[in-house]
Amino acid sequence: MEAALSSAALPSLDKTDFLKLQNGSDIRGVAVTGVEGEPVSLPEPVTEAIAAAFGQWLLHKKKAGSRQLRVSVGHDSRISAQTLLEAVSRGLGVSGLDVVQFGLASTPAMFNSTLTEDEAFLCPADGAIMITASHLPYNRNGFKFFTCDGGLGKVDIKDILERAADIYKNVSDENLRKSQRETSSIKKIDYMGVYTSGLVKAVQRAAGDLVKPLEGFHIVVDAGNGAGGFFAAKVLEPLGAITSGSQFLEPDGMFPNHIPNPEDKSAMEAITKAVLDNKADLGIIFDTDVDRSAAVDSTGREFNRNRLIALLSAIVLEEHPGTTIVTDSVTSDGLTTFIEKKLGGKHHRFKRGYKNVIDEAIRLNSVGEETHLAIETSGHGALKENHWLDDGAYLMVKILNKLASARAAGKGSGSKVLTDLVDGLEEPRVALELRLKIDKNHPDLEGIDFREYGEKVLQHVSNSIETNPDLKRAPVNFEGIRVSGFGGWFLLRLSLHDPVLPLNIEAQSEDDAVKLGLVVATAVKEFKALDNSALSNLTRSA
Numbered sequence: 147m148e149a150a151l152s153s154a155a156l157p158s159l160d161k162t163d164f165l166k167l168q169n170g171s172d173i174r175g176v177a178v179t180g181v182e183g184e185p186v187s188l189p190e191p192v193t194e195a196i197a198a199a200f201g202q203w204l205l206h207k208k209k210a211g212s213r214q215l216r217v218s219v220g221h222d223s224r225i226s227a228q229t230l231l232e233a234v235s236r237g238l239g240v241s242g243l244d245v246v247q248f249g250l251a252s253t254p255a256m257f258n259s260t261l262t263e264d265e266a267f268l269c270p271a272d273g274a275i276m277i278t279a280s281h282l283p284y285n286r287n288g289f290k291f292f293t294c295d296g297g298l299g300k301v302d303i304k305d306i307l308e309r310a311a312d313i314y315k316n317v318s319d320e321n322l323r324k325s326q327r328e329t330s331s332i333k334k335i336d337y338m339g340v341y342t343s344g345l346v347k348a349v350q351r352a353a354g355d356l357v358k359p360l361e362g363f364h365i366v367v368d369a370g371n372g373a374g375g376f377f378a379a380k381v382l383e384p385l386g387a388i389t390s391g392s393q394f395l396e397p398d399g400m401f402p403n404h405i406p407n408p409e410d411k412s413a414m415e416a417i418t419k420a421v422l423d424n425k426a427d428l429g430i431i432f433d434t435d436v437d438r439s440a441a442v443d444s445t446g447r448e449f450n451r452n453r454l455i456a457l458l459s460a461i462v463l464e465e466h467p468g469t470t471i472v473t474d475s476v477t478s479d480g481l482t483t484f485i486e487k488k489l490g491g492k493h494h495r496f497k498r499g500y501k502n503v504i505d506e507a508i509r510l511n512s513v514g515e516e517t518h519l520a521i522e523t524s525g526h527g528a529l530k531e532n533h534w535l536d537d538g539a540y541l542m543v544k545i546l547n548k549l550a551s552a553r554a555a556g557k558g559s560g561s562k563v564l565t566d567l568v569d570g571l572e573e574p575r576v577a578l579e580l581r582l583k584i585d586k587n588h589p590d591l592e593g594i595d596f597r598e599y600g601e602k603v604l605q606h607v608s609n610s611i612e613t614n615p616d617l618k619r620a621p622v623n624f625e626g627i628r629v630s631g632f633g634g635w636f637l638l639r640l641s642l643h644d645p646v647l648p649l650n651i652e653a654q655s656e657d658d659a660v661k662l663g664l665v666v667a668t669a670v671k672e673f674k675a676l677d678n679s680a681l682s683n684l685t686r687s688a
């Protein structure tokens with residue numbers, strides 16, 4: 147493969163430019179032009195440098211073994227996927243690593259390829275790269291990195307971006323590039339078949355080794371034109387399910403139908419409509435790269451956010467009575483009551499961020515607190531039995547297992563068995579999230595960064611509630627400030643990535659939601675860099 151770069155053509159970029167591409171434990175940037183005000187920040191040479199840096203990082207981490215290290219690379223349906231795939235492959239070659247291209251794949255399948263033991267599929271891969279920007283608009287793209295220990299965390303991503311900046315500086319050293327490229331190879335493998343047959347077997351096993359345990363079930367899938375279309379033909383149909391009425395299974399990186407995101411209202415409306423129109427037993431929806439999912443029962447009720455967590459908790463607590471369920475911070479009080487009082491488990495409400503939740507579950511197990519499920523309201527979820535793999539498709543497999551085993555045991559068919567499992571979950575009448583932006587350039591910041599400013603706001607809100615007898619601070623809380631009052635609660639916290647303070651409010655009436663909003667509005671009003679217009683809209687009626 148020819149190098150596409152010449153140092154003369156490269157824009158000059160330094161470490162800061164590279165570090166700007168970090169988004170928590172992912173790398174995200176703009177890969178194509180087309181959106182005004184969003185210049186390309188992830189061009190091919192930058193991508194090449196990042197992949198070369200991952201290669202270096204991997205060589206440093208893994209002890210030299212008997213064979214050359216290899217990295218599997220997959221992508222979602224984005225329009226920039228092919229260009230970035232080639233750039234990633236060249237970059238890995240620069241570091242002298244073998245490349246195994248999987249083509250269209252899901253994020254969990256990429257992680258899985260670091261665990262699969264099958265030389266015929268060039269597995270296990272020593273590292274894996276997924277080219278994706280999840281549900282973000284068509285012009286974005288990015289990378290997630292894996293080894294057999296799981297997804298890379300923030301510290302390693304920073305290390306890789308710093309290495310990439312150095313590599314980028316020396317990119318004109320063609321001799322170095324050439325000598326290393328000659329020792330590496332690029333192969334194409336159809337790995338998704340290996341991954342999907344694992345999912346099929348898991349459901350068959352749960353149904354006492356029945357070959358087609360979903361025979362007669364009608365299940366529709368909505369892949370939002372992302373990478374999840376495989377689930378209908380490669381998982382559900384081999385298990386005997388009818389999938390007619392499934393929609394947006396074809397990959398299309400312009401996402402012409404709806405955003406592939408179970409947190410998006412129009413996406414959930416689309417799958418709900420498909421279930422009702424087709425009189426299906428169940429609907430399943432994925433995000434672009436299939437690490438998140440949600441479902442809809444035959445009556446059109448969503449298993450999403452707290453209801454999805456409740457359903458998975460019920461399934462997991464049947465298998466592991468008393469175990470701890472780890473969730474993100476924006477879960478409802480009703481969910482805690484459901485997990486603890488109805489299911490007899492323990493709810494550990496931790497921080498936002500799928501990696502935080504998974505790492506916390508692993509930590510709890512290591513200190514002797516048994517946990518099998520780490521799950522976020524966003525639809526990210528991981529199970530201990532599945533190597534703590536953050537996998538939207540596997541979450542749906544757990545639901546299918548329940549359907550299949552209930553039917554095999556003669557306990558009815560359809561999705562009622564699932565709906566019954568969440569019976570008793572109290573749901574708030576009003577649930578909203580307002581995202582209050584911090585203007586990073588506002589003079590009120592007085593030289594501190596937006597995070598410190600956000601912390602000051604949180605501290606101030608915290609002080610202001612002390613004297614209010616209607617309010618009670620959550621006794622255990624790991625993120626921001628969570629307060630109960632007026633029959634509901636609010637959580638104000640710093641966004642994981644953005645200069646934003648997300649405010650979640652849940653209440654039993656609009657009036658009570660407004661009262662909670664007013665508490666926050668009053669406390670934050672002196673912070674001039676905070677855009678509280680959304681709060682003003684909410685509280686205007688008071």
Ligand SMILES: O=P(O)(O)OC[C@H]1O[C@H](O)[C@H](O)[C@@H](O)[C@@H]1O
Pocket residue numbers: 498499500501522524526640641642643644648
């Ligand atoms: O903190 P926020 O801005 O709400 O974002 C939080 C979200 O960020 C990313 O999308 C992560 O993939 C999610 O796991 C996380 O929940």
